[in-house]
Structures are given as structure tokens and as C-alpha cells.
Amino acid sequence: MLRFTLERLAGMVVTMALVSVMVFIIMEIPPGDYADRYAFRKFSGTGVSVTEADVAAIRSDLGLDKPMVLRYFDWIGGIVLRGDFGQAFAFETSVVKVIGDKAWLTLGILLTTLLLTYAISVPVGIYAAVKRGSAVDYGLTIFSYLGLALPNFLLALILLYFANKWFGADIGGLFSTRYQDAPWSLGKFWDLVKHLWLPAVVLAWSAVAYQIQTMRATMSDELNRLSVTAARARGVPEGKLLLKYPARLAINPIVSTIGFDVNRIFSELPIVAAVLGLTELGELLLKAYLDLDMYVAGAILLLLTFIIVFMNFVSDLLLAWLDPRIKLGA
């Protein structure tokens, strides 16, 4: 198991290194560099005329005149060695400050969404497999089609509309106005929990639709096995039988796609966050892109990808624990 874990860890490091190169390239693509935008932001409207030399001075101050490879190592070195993600230009402070506890909010949203996804899709998938061909099964098939077809921002708007109608105005966002800038307290935490269900439902929507179908398909296969027939012949109660033989194996594909689900959730996060007014990383990422604040955007993209890679790692370990054959094969 140790060897397996170390191998996966090494793979994770290599992947993250390659991802960081890609993220850095994306940060470098926008035309004009930070010095141009910095000069523009600082002096526009002040009447001061900025010369080419001023911009060049800013550029060398910020170390932007070095070749790209060196700048990459400066950037990644700062992150790995000092936890320094660079400067957030639009906010005139460091990226770490801007991101701050928003990272924890994002993690909270992610974990809530994942919990919701599996709490719904696993039992419902088992039920659909047992009641194959029933009206419920057909209903679920239609739902799974809608899971992909209904764009998440539309779902967010629809739910927001009904939530506002039924529960009053203060439902969007992550906090009530009362707690928005308040320091953390039990009251604020409870307030967050009350607001978290809406984004969690929107983000879990397509993952649930997809995983119900996965669970249903593998469960249907497993139900046809002789081990199930044999257990039934021995008189094992149906409920216990389902959990002990087919469900035990049918859960594997779900565990192996945790990373996929995290990826899907993060992919949808910026747009859902924009519609629902969630003050976390997804929304910040969108804002950073619109402002071309590329250090913030790069840091968030890197962080989100790191969480995905880490969850892939977790899913690998879980799977090896659930199904020891995988460890041997590796």
C-alpha cells in the first residue's frame, strides 16, 4: 500500500508541475503586460502623461522584463517556497490576501455538493436498478437527460426565482447582509449553512443525473451475478443482500470518478457563482478574467486544479482500499 501511495503521489507532483506550466502560459497570453495595465490604472484620469520610459521603469520594478522562463520560475518558486502567489493588481494587494478565506468557502461548497451528490445518486441508483422498467426508472432516465441539457445558470435562475418567492428576498449569495462582513462566529456559520443548499443543489444537478445512471448500470450488471442468486437461495434478507453483494461492487465506478465530479463542479462554479452572487473563488476568477488580473486568475486556476488532482489521489486510494485487485495491477 505504501508503494502504491508513493507512486500516486509522485504522479500527482508531475501532473501539477505540467499544469503550472499551462496555467502560466494562459496568464501570459493577454496582450500587453501588467506594466501597461498598471500604468493605465494608476495614472488614467489623473492628467499625468505616461511615457514609454515610465512603463519600462514599472516593468523592471516588477521584474517583468526578464525572459519568460525565468519569470515562470520566479512565480512557481514563490508559490512553492513562500506560499506567495504574486500581486493582485486590481486590488493592489497580494493574491493570498485577496483569495484569503474564499478558498475555504469554495471548499465548503465543494464538499457540500459532493455529499449531496452521493447521498442522492447512490440510493436512487440502486432503487432504479432494482425497479428496472418501472415508471420511476423511466422518470429518472428523463431526469438524467435534463441533467445535461438544462444549462446550470438557467437552473440557478429558476431556483433563485422560486426561492425568492417562497422564502423571501435574502436567499442569494452565501451570507445574509447582517453577516456579510462580520467576523466568524457560530451565528455566521449557521447563516452560511442556510445559504449553502441553493448552490449545492445547482452544482450537484448534473453530477447527480450522471451518477444515478452509472450506479444504475453497474448495479444492473451486478444483480445478474450468480453470487446474488446464491445468496437469495440461502435466504439472505433482500435488503442486506443488496448492500452486501451488488452494491458493494457497484460503488467502485462512483468512487473512481470522484475527481471527474470535482472537475465538473469547478467547471460550472464561476457561472453559477456569478448568477447566485456567491462571494468565493469561482466568482473571483470570473472577475479576475474580466479585469485581466492574471496573477489572481492563475492562482485560482492552479488552486482549483490542485484540489481536483488531490481528489483524484484520494479516489485512487479509496478505490485501492475498496478493491485490492487494483493495487496489485498497478
Added chain:
Amino acid sequence: MTDATTGAPGKQEEKERQKRLKYYSASQWTLIWWRFRRHRAAMVAGTILGLMALLGVFAEFVAPYGPTTRDTKYIDGAPQIPMFCDQNGCSATPFIHGVSTKRDPVTLRAISVPDPDKRVYVAFLASGEETRVLGFIPTTIHLFGLSDANAKLHLWGTDDLGRDVFSRTMYATRTSLSIGVLGVLISFVLALLIGGVAGYAGGMTDNVIQRVTEVVRVVPIIPLYMGLAAAMPKEWSTTQVYFAMTLILGLFGWPTLARRIRSQLLSIRSEDFVIAARLAGARPGRIIGQHMLPSFTSFIIVDLVISFPYMILSETALSFVGLGLRPPTVSWGVLLQQAQSVRVIEQTPWLFIPAVFVVVAVLAFTVIGDGLRDAADPYSEAQ
């Protein structure tokens, strides 16, 4: 044993034999088509998608007005549904009520209200704005319009600038579907190249390519698209932005298909017919294209169809948040930019009509993909 109704048993048998002969001698594609035809949902989805494509291609003819034509007399106007009867009786041709402008008693803003005593008749093949169908056939004839050239028919209402939602949706259908097609084509070519090299070469090359594929797959895709789209210079023309968008969507859409091609190639790499081709001196490109690819073309087509919805949804999502196509280009996403808040649901819900198109298109592509997958699977029927 023989029932009387069939008459001559010989004829019946002959018919049966003919049918079976036709089945055994049918080509692979004919068989797939036969199986697909039996998939009723997929046939319906195909028809709907075909209609949608027609609406898009002939947008200039179908839409009564241009995508940016403004009707300042009918701003934020509700859909005008043609009717046959009103309080003053019925008529054989459908009509709508004319619009007159009044002042809102409270806010004093000019608002347009339907005038129940004024009838304007709907005309088919009515003449209206001059446009060029397909970009080169000049015409003033539109599919429908009003008999009175001064009034305008807004089937699905208007937006805050008085632009016709129906017309805009038709033009948007063209943009969104075409961007999907181009994006899928670009990612197909890339997948063919990357997957082809990895699967045919194997070994070290394959390892490196697999690593890169892994990296592209692990980064969340919409934020990645957003990063590239955000980098598009603000001064680019709408055409440049359009092609840049297709490129961005295509550039990262290849991993799934590339993996499929790679694994298929790897699995048939050491088959006799491939070795024979290699011994005969065929070049790698020819071996892949002529000998290996045809054995799993149907799978590739299924994968391509299934990847359409992702392209369309990505484009819609990007344009929705203002990082994709920009006005005056109209796409489903651009149109939905106007429908970003709950206020819109309450006040001008017809601005959500383009969303119906998105949902229907994505559903249709998914159903067709499922139908094709079943049809392409040679073991899906036991005959």
C-alpha cells in the same frame, strides 16, 4: 400448419428469403441506418435538429426583421400571438392587435399598449426589409410579416432596445450551431492527429502524449476556456472573435476522442491485416487512414455527436458571462446575457425563449448520440 390467409406458401417463403438475403448482403452503413431508423426517439430528435438547422441556414428568410433592427414603438414588448377571433368577431386570416403608445399614469414613461379595435393581418411571404438569403440571394420576401408595412409583428416579443426576439433567435441559432460544428471539426482533426500518433507509435511517444492529455483533462474546462477567451483583444472584430471562439472550443475538446482513437489503434496494431499492410511497404498515414480507422469509424461518429452538446453549452456559458461572442453578433449565449437576473423572469420572461432552443438542441444531440451508439453496436440485436 399452413394458414389459409397466406395462400401460396411458396411465395411467402420466397419473400422471407429475399428479406434475409437483403439483410445479409447489406453494407455496414445500411445496417446501422436500419437500426437507427427503429430508434423512434432518435428519429424525432433528428427531425427537430434538422428543422433547427434549416431555420438557422435560412434565418434571413424566416426572420421577419434583421437581428439589430429596432422597433422603438414596442420596447420590452410582450409576444404578439396571432389570433383568429376577438371581441369584434372572427376572421379567416390571423391577425394581431395594433399598438398605440400611451403614457404610464404613474411614471409618465411612454408605454405601448395593444389597441383592441385595430386589427393588423398576418401575411405569409410578405415583403419587408431587404436581405440576402444565404448571404447572396437578395430578396425582400420573408416567410411571414404583416399586411400593413408600418406595423411590426413580434411573435416572441422584443427586448429593451425593441429588437425582435424571434428574429434574433433565428440568427442566433445559426451562430450557435455553426460554432458547434466548427469546434467539433477542429477537435476532431486534433484528436485524429494526437490519438493517431499515440496509438500507432506506442511506447515512449504514447507515454508523453498520455501525460499531456491527462493535464488538459484535469484542468476544469470552462475556467480554462474563460482564460483563453479573456485574452482576446477588445478591439478584435466580431468575425475574428467568432473564429477565435471556435478555435478555443476546438483546441481543448480533443482529449476524450483522442483517447478513444488511441486505445482502438493500440488494440488492432498487431492484427494480421495491419502487419500485412506494413510489410507491403505502406506508410503509417496510409495504414492508419486506409486500414485501421475504417474499422471503428462508427464509434468516432458517435463520439463526435456526443461532443456537440458540450461545445454548444460551453459557448452559451462563455457568452452568457460576457467572455465569449460579443454583440452585435447574436448567439444563444449572447441573447441570454439579457436574461441574467430574477427581475427578467418576472418582467420580460420571453427573453428566456433562446434558452428553450439551447435545451432542445442539447437534448436532441444527446438522444441522437444514444440512438447512433445503439445502432453502431453490431451486437445490439440478436438476429
